[in-house]
Amino acid sequence: MTGGTRGGYAKGRAKRTEILDQAMALFGEAGYRGASLRVIATRCGISHPGLLHHFPTKEALLLAVLQHRDDVDDEWLALGVTRGVDHLRRLVDLAELNAKRRGIVELFSVVAAEATSPDHPAHAYFEARYRTSVANTERAYAQAREAGELRDGIEPAAAAQQFIALMDGLQIQWLISDCTTDMAGVLRAHVQAQLTVRF
Numbered sequence: 001m002t003g004g005t006r007g008g009y010a011k012g013r014a015k016r017t018e019i020l021d022q023a024m025a026l027f028g029e030a031g032y033r034g035a036s037l038r039v040i041a042t043r044c045g046i047s048h049p050g051l052l053h054h055f056p057t058k059e060a061l062l063l064a065v066l067q068h069r070d071d072v073d074d075e076w077l078a079l080g081v082t083r084g085v086d087h088l089r090r091l092v093d094l095a096e097l098n099a100k101r102r103g104i105v106e107l108f109s110v111v112a113a114e115a116t117s118p119d120h121p122a123h124a125y126f127e128a129r130y131r132t133s134v135a136n137t138e139r140a141y142a143q144a145r146e147a148g149e150l151r152d153g154i155e156p157a158a159a160a161q162q163f164i165a166l167m168d169g170l171q172i173q174w175l176i177s178d179c180t181t182d183m184a185g186v187l188r189a190h191v192q193a194q195l196t197v198r199f
Contacts, residue, residue: 016054018044024065028106031114059121084143088191096184105171134160149197
């Protein structure tokens with residue numbers, strides 16, 4: 001492989017990342033249906049056909065943006081594999097991290113609301129994502145119960161659904177309040193009330 005070819009690949013990767021960043025911002029501002037590929041291309045300084053070279057359809061671009069967001073979060077969550085209360089603590093830390101990433105929170109909130117429609121291209125993605133998020137959180141609550149750290153009467157399945165609903169609902173309140181809602185603080189207090197140990 002020549003140095004020129006390597007340089008071409010690196011430029012291609014950099015442009016792809018720039019497209020994902022600009023698309024994430026526009027999907028967060030205008031929603032999937034309101035966003036235009038031509039506007040994203042203009043923001044990236046490329047032609048519409050140039051954008052289609054990287055992402056042949058708007059749907060492909062949206063799914064790539066959502067996957068990119070998940071890859072970043074998964075990498076962060078995987079730092080030191082956690083169980084039980086430690087995993088719940090890590091989720092609260094993620095809310096704290098999200099408070100520094102308005103664009104990502106906006107993208108998720110806007111597109112998740114749109115994707116409730118079964119014909120939305122991200123419907124299956126969000127369906128699978130919620131199923132996985134609730135299952136992982138339920139496992140953490142079950143592990144906390146096994147360790148004797150969960151208060152009597154707290155059911156892991158219900159607690160997991162409540163936690164994910166609270167986490168996402170707080171993101172909407174945070175956006176509407178111009179980022180003044182303390183997402184991590186509210187989540188931390190919620191979990192602390194369910195535990196027999198210091199959270």
